[in-house]
Amino acid sequence: MTTTPPTGTDVGGRAMRKAMLRLGPFLGLLYLVAYVDRNNAGFAKLEMSTALGITESAFGLAAGIFFIGYFLFEVPSNLLLHRYGARKWIARIMLTWGVVAVATAFVTGDTGFTVARFLLGVAEAGFFPGVLLYLTFWFPRRHRTTVLAIFAVSNPLANAVSAPVSGWILGLHGLFGLDGWQLVFVLEGVPALVLAVVTWRVLPDRPADARWLNQAERDWIERELAADTAGAERTHGKLRLADAFRNGRLWALIFVFFGVVFGSYGIGLWLPTIVADMGHWSTGVTGLLVAVPNLVAAAVMLPWERYARRRGNIPRQVALTLLVTALALVAAVAARGVPVLSLAAICVGMAALFSTTPLFWSLPSTFLTGVAAAAGLAFINSVGNLAGFAGPYAIGWISETTGTPVWGLLLVSALTLGGAAVALVLSRRSGWAPAAVDDRQPATTP
Template identity: 45%
Template sequence: MPQPISEPPTRDVSPTRPATAAASLSDRTLRKVRRRILPVIIVMYLIAYLDRNNVGFARVGMEHTLGLNDAAYGLGAGIFFVGYVIMEIPSNAGMYRFGARKWMARILISWGILAVAMAFVVGESSFYILRFLLGAAEAGFFPAVLFYFTLWVPAAHRAGVLGLFVLAQPVANALGSPLSGLLLNLDGTLGLRGWQWMFIVEGIPAVILGVLAPRLLTDRPADARWLARDEREWLTRTMDAENAVKESTSRHPFLAGLKDRRAIAYGLMNLGMVCGIYGLGLWLPSIVGALGTFSNTQLGLLVMLPYAAAIPCVYYWSKRADRTGRRAWHASISMITAAVGLVGAGFLLAVHPILALAFLTIAAIGIYSAVAPFLAMPSAVFAGAAAAAGLGLVNSLGNIGGFVSPYIVGLIKTSTGNTQIALVFLAGCLALTGLIVYRYAHSRPEGNVSAATAPHPSR
């Protein structure tokens, strides 16, 4: 009986192999990018955040030495953001013109010098002037980082990367709180007050890192000799293609970014979120101090707790926002959670200090978990010069809240002596902003990936 003729084995022409190879290349490339760029950026932001917020620990010492009351402290703490807002967009233009390495070095060195100079304020006027100049010097760093990520990280992966970057905020406060408390104990050493030592010791690292920045950073993927050739080519091609879709057709893309209504809308929402972040951050040492009588070291450790609890939550929530694509929902839920925490703390401060601290921890978790999914939305909208301008405007408008919030909290505390009212004010800002974020962004592609195929307004 004749045997059936067997068919020669066929080659696997399934598209899964090239798809798998492409996925492997992208994963490998982005893993290298995260390992090379993120640690440097995170340390930079950690130092920046420490230098802008450590004034919260200096408040009591400056009150005794310089006679600052709550309203004067609130104005000085907030005036930092006036300089920041004024110089934000010009600074981002400098970043686009001169590149990340040179411009971030300039920012780090100038703000480090001024952070050290804070040790030598002699009264209200010099306090206001140096806080203003410190804000002007640091202006542009945060939006420069957001813009930098638009050059290195595809939009689909950006919320997770932003989450790792934003971890610098609670980490800076978690590490900086006990450090600041310990430095305050140097009171009288070499004739300087403890708060003066705190400003000096915590300001110097910014100068050192600024000197090193040109060696540590790479401006664009095409210049990344630390990537293999295929990785460098894939990342350059991917980012160029992605940014080309979003580039403005205007002859003046930088101006187009400033005029874009989406930048204005996200900037105003950012203002509400920032009110909660800095209203809590700049006053938390004072709020915790009102729970009882503590030494400087004990106060630093207690203030550390809410921030330490926020760290794993920020990482998990930002990764979840990336995985689901529901950035608007994640940002909104976080802000409302923070509002609940602040209200609970406000009503429990005089009743049960431990529960009040627990609610402050909930507030810190909510506030910091909101940042990455929120900022991933405007950073997915713009590219190129329009991104430098648009993201600068988003951050500039947002940081108006950094002035308004501490100042209003200071006025409330000075006029009423009531911390509860101040916390309810901050909670109201966050709750309202959370609702607006969901209403505006949930149906938009940058806020909800599943909405990308639905018709939506471009502006």
């Protein structure tokens, strides 16, 4: 009896399934915890502002200053991850952000809250681009949007989980002698400390370190990644570290990402206030309603990624998601007198906005490789994330000036529309429009 040796397709399919199942959900869990700790201030604000005497604009400033610390330390952090490995560095990031997240519960005024948010940004700097870089060590380009979608779906899930859980925690006022808003920071900060230890013990740095891959699967991944690198260098040249910062494509992506971040954090931090303003609900009901747009986004992201990958020309798909976001947010403002319609429009806008993330982050690795990729991914994320400072602050100022944060959605709409225009221009440039991929037919490997 003879057996047929496994083909490249069989080996590659097994390797990708194993890697996606082992790494995608775990990294997504880490991102979920990071996002909860970053955004739970939006719910804590419902009690903290009164308890500490923090105004709307002061809260917006403190919430957004997180991204200043993030900006300053993002690129150095990713270069250190590239040097020392993801296992050690991601575990270090989680440990420090967990400590700062818990300590935020004990601030005594707007100055202390502002300092805590800045330090949280410093502590978390490098996590997101570090994971993006890490995924380039494991997944060939044609498989990358799928694992990015699995990873990024934690973003809306974090908001969906955080909203009702934070609302419930607020109701535990007096537990351990702490106010409800303090319990939000403490109880939601502890998981980062636990997962830091788990990461240190279980996360493999490279395919060569993964005992759950056999040698043929490790070799297949290495060959595919080498082919991707060679293709990128043939098309765009081999970029040195300094070249990455002078590349026009890099700055175009930063502009697009600025609009994405402005919207996601501006809406995310202020959505509890927006929803409460629509109907003056209790904190428990507000938590459940805030979860709805995020659950819709989580349900849509993976099907949207598959659709976009089959259509090809990912920049054009990014332009489409951002256009839908802009139009949906305008509709939310127009329907603000009818809470159900306004919330439905926000659901559509958030689903489109979050679906942009895996598509967008598949683009930098089409021209950035090696240490240039480490620095470039971090630079796009850090500069683009300055919108995370501008978004909450701008919407806070608009809320204080007009009496409602709903009008801030128009500003988000304008920025996402600008990002859509730039993405559409990029879609017409050479080297940006890969052929459509139909994952119903497995790709062959010679």
